[in-house]
Amino acid sequence: MKHLLLGIILSFAWMFSATCQSSDVIERIDPPNWWAGMKNTELQLLVKGDDIGRYTPEIQYEGVTLGNFICPDNPNYLLLNLTLRSDVKPGKMPIRFSNDKEEFTTLYEIQARTNAGNRQQGLGPQDVVYLIMPDRFANGNTENDNIEGYPDKVNRKEPYGRHGGDLEGIISKLDYLQDLGVTAIWLTPFQDNNMPMFSYHGYAFTDYYKTDPRLGTNEDYKRMVEEAHKRGIKVVIDIVFNQVGTEHYLVKELPMHNWLNQFDEYTQTHFVGETQPDYHASKADRDIMIKGWFHATMPDMNQQNPFVAKYQKQFVTWWLEYANIDAIRFDTYQYNDKSMLADWAKEIREEYPELYIVAEVWINNPALLAYWQENGPGDYESHVPAVFDFSMYYALECFISDKSIHEVYQVIASDFLYSNAAVNMTFINNHDLQRVYDILGKDLDKMKMVTAFLLTTRGIPQIYYGDEILMTGVEGQPYNHGTHREDFPGGWPGDKTDAFEESGRNEEQNEYFNYLKHLLNWRKNNSEFVSGELIHFIPREEVYVFFRKAGDKSLMVVLNKNNKDIELETARFNEVLNKHSEAVDIFSGEKTGIEDKMNVPAMSATILELY
Numbered sequence: 001m002k003h004l005l006l007g008i009i010l011s012f013a014w015m016f017s018a019t020c021q022s023s024d025v026i027e028r029i030d031p032p033n034w035w036a037g038m039k040n041t042e043l044q045l046l047v048k049g050d051d052i053g054r055y056t057p058e059i060q061y062e063g064v065t066l067g068n069f070i071c072p073d074n075p076n077y078l079l080l081n082l083t084l085r086s087d088v089k090p091g092k093m094p095i096r097f098s099n100d101k102e103e104f105t106t107l108y109e110i111q112a113r114t115n116a117g118n119r120q121q122g123l124g125p126q127d128v129v130y131l132i133m134p135d136r137f138a139n140g141n142t143e144n145d146n147i148e149g150y151p152d153k154v155n156r157k158e159p160y161g162r163h164g165g166d167l168e169g170i171i172s173k174l175d176y177l178q179d180l181g182v183t184a185i186w187l188t189p190f191q192d193n194n195m196p197m198f199s200y201h202g203y204a205f206t207d208y209y210k211t212d213p214r215l216g217t218n219e220d221y222k223r224m225v226e227e228a229h230k231r232g233i234k235v236v237i238d239i240v241f242n243q244v245g246t247e248h249y250l251v252k253e254l255p256m257h258n259w260l261n262q263f264d265e266y267t268q269t270h271f272v273g274e275t276q277p278d279y280h281a282s283k284a285d286r287d288i289m290i291k292g293w294f295h296a297t298m299p300d301m302n303q304q305n306p307f308v309a310k311y312q313k314q315f316v317t318w319w320l321e322y323a324n325i326d327a328i329r330f331d332t333y334q335y336n337d338k339s340m341l342a343d344w345a346k347e348i349r350e351e352y353p354e355l356y357i358v359a360e361v362w363i364n365n366p367a368l369l370a371y372w373q374e375n376g377p378g379d380y381e382s383h384v385p386a387v388f389d390f391s392m393y394y395a396l397e398c399f400i401s402d403k404s405i406h407e408v409y410q411v412i413a414s415d416f417l418y419s420n421a422a423v424n425m426t427f428i429n430n431h432d433l434q435r436v437y438d439i440l441g442k443d444l445d446k447m448k449m450v451t452a453f454l455l456t457t458r459g460i461p462q463i464y465y466g467d468e469i470l471m472t473g474v475e476g477q478p479y480n481h482g483t484h485r486e487d488f489p490g491g492w493p494g495d496k497t498d499a500f501e502e503s504g505r506n507e508e509q510n511e512y513f514n515y516l517k518h519l520l521n522w523r524k525n526n527s528e529f530v531s532g533e534l535i536h537f538i539p540r541e542e543v544y545v546f547f548r549k550a551g552d553k554s555l556m557v558v559l560n561k562n563n564k565d566i567e568l569e570t571a572r573f574n575e576v577l578n579k580h581s582e583a584v585d586i587f588s589g590e591k592t593g594i595e596d597k598m599n600v601p602a603m604s605a606t607i608l609e610l611y
Contacts, residue, residue, distance in 0.1 A: 018501060022106035025049040025097070030311065031318045032209055033109040036088045038064075039351050040317075044310040045080040045108070046255070052078050055097035063088030064110075072307070077255040079307055084110070113321065121234050121326045123184060123356040125422050126527035128455070128520055129236060130182040131461040133431055134190055134215050135162055135200040137465055138169025138491030147213045152199040156492075159474060159482025167216035167224050169491055174224075176500050178231040181520025182470060185228060186329050186429060187234035195245045195297065201431075201485070202238075203331065204298050207337045208315040212556040222323045227575050234326035241312050242335040243298035251299050256366055259308055261291035261300040268292050269300075273334040273363050275372040275536040277378055290337055295325040303337040313344045319608030320352060330384070333359035333372060338380060345383035346373075358386040358425045358460075364394045366414040375419035386423045389459055393427060396453075399446050400439055400563070405544045405561045412457070412536055412546075422531075426459035429467055434479045436464075444508060448515055449559060452605030455519050456548065456557045458534050468516050469499045469509045513588075519607075522586050529609070535576060543568060543600065547576045547610075553608040559599040568598050580610035 053071035155161035189202030269292030415421035490498030498504035536546035
């Protein structure tokens with residue numbers, strides 16, 4: 001007993017024998033904490049503090065081994081490589097730092113994993129994702145509109161300024177989203193973006209581990225996820241590896257000379273993503289693609305530096321574990337080092353096997369998109385389950401031009417290139433594109449038809465906030481990023497109209513809102529149709545017919561792109577139709593027999609359940 005007591009006393013003496021306080025030296029440690037019981041046992045701590053590189057770290061904690069530690073070019077940083085055994089216990093782990101003159105101890109917390117319900121549910125064809133820009137959706141807490149030390153202040157009259165939307169606003173509208181019928185929300189980045197201007201969009205991180213205080217706190221984000229889960233709504237986090245903001249502390253004070261990709265003079269990427277899978281691409285072209293900066297305010301991260309790679313990998317795991325997030329949308333995927341990306345995707349899916357990841361690869365070519373999906377063509381294995389279907393988006397231009405609907409058919413016919421086209425994300429609008437209703441010339445019939453196709457074809461559909469009320473951009477101003485990321489009317493105290501309520505929408509808006517709501521909720525309650533096999537027929541005279549099979553039931557979708565009614569002869573669809581005797585219109589509920597001919601109204605989508 002005496003020996004045990006002596007050991008405890010010596011342990012406490014070791015922890016508190018400091019001749020200076022850790023708070024005097026250490027500014028921060030990234031990640032700010034970690035968890036016991038992770039499958040990946042390796043942990044890299046980046047310690048920042050005044051001359052911290054002059055100290056030697058030491059750890060004595062059961063289940064933790066300090067491997068090597070590195071003092072990089074900048075003496076204000078230390079990189080510690082730890083191994084955490086699978087049986088390590090949660091607790092506050094002392095890290096002692098010492099040199100010839102002084103020593104101190106800081107405590108680093110290893111937490112228990114929560115094993116929360118709804119963790120990493122993943123996404124599937126049964127889901128519909130609703131994309132939100134937090135600054136532009138709803139302002140639930142006006143007290144955080146402007147924060148001291150953050151120069152980019154709220155100015156709703158400036159399209160590129162901050163407008164004050166926040167996480168509290170999103171939480172307040174979760175019932176609205178549940179009622180609308182979406183099953184997942186994707187927020188553009190909510191992390192700290194303390195940039196002098198244009199900080200509203202979130203894609204220039206200035207702190208990986210901190211929620212921008214103008215949106216809320218880390219606890220607010222976690223609460224938003226919890227509240228979404230209570231309503232059966234999953235949450236997709238938007239991840240950025242390629243770049244950070246110039247105001248990030250790791251940019252303002254580089255740990256290493258090669259932390260960033262830098263040239264002798266400013267060099268921007270050429271944005272030609274084809275150079276990544278191209279066997280014939282020159283090294284110079286490929287280097288500029290992945291090492292050139294996206295923008296002068298967004299330095300490019302050097303992911304060939306293993307310490308940078310580890311730093312970025314860990315911040316994603318941290319957020320997934322902290323907030324119980326369900327899926328990842330990965331920004332500007334093809335601008336990164338693809339070997340590092342493959343390693344990351346493999347590692348994180350070993351930790352979270354059900355995790356869904358969709359990569360933004362902005363290319364209008366199914367073969368080049370398929371290259372980035374797991375088990376795709378070529379010699380590259382990405383380990384990424386899905387990509388955004390930009391080829392489908394561009395094929396849908398046929399609804400606004402003289403192009404044939406056959407282009408849509410051709411995109412579906414190219415699905416053999418993908419290892420699993422059913423989990424790719426389809427869309428008709430997002431935060432980087434002109435508002436779809438504007439592109440369609442404010443033609444409600446076309447809007448309904450495109451929507452019907454999006455929600456019945458293969459893939460996981462994504463819609464953009466405000467699509468449901470036919471938002472078209474800031475009135476009287478030309479299309480640009482600021483104007484098509486306009487505020488949702490009614491999301492701010494004092495707004496003249498509240499489009500979250502039926503009374504705040506005009507007749508046309510309510511007609512489309514109800515159409516979309518009906519289709520979304522039908523889809524939610526009949527997910528077997530949109531998860532089933534797709535059989536389509538060659539379009540004739542701008543009429544495209546396809547079926548979704550679900551056991552002994554089928555769904556028939558007829559798209560008529562003509563400006564006139566069509567009498568459609570159904571005999572050529574008999575390989576599906578002859579197995580059924582009854583059809584039910586999903587909108588009207590009207591039941592009919594399977595007839596030899598059917599009338600299809602002009603510029604419309606007909607959707608029938610077949611029994």
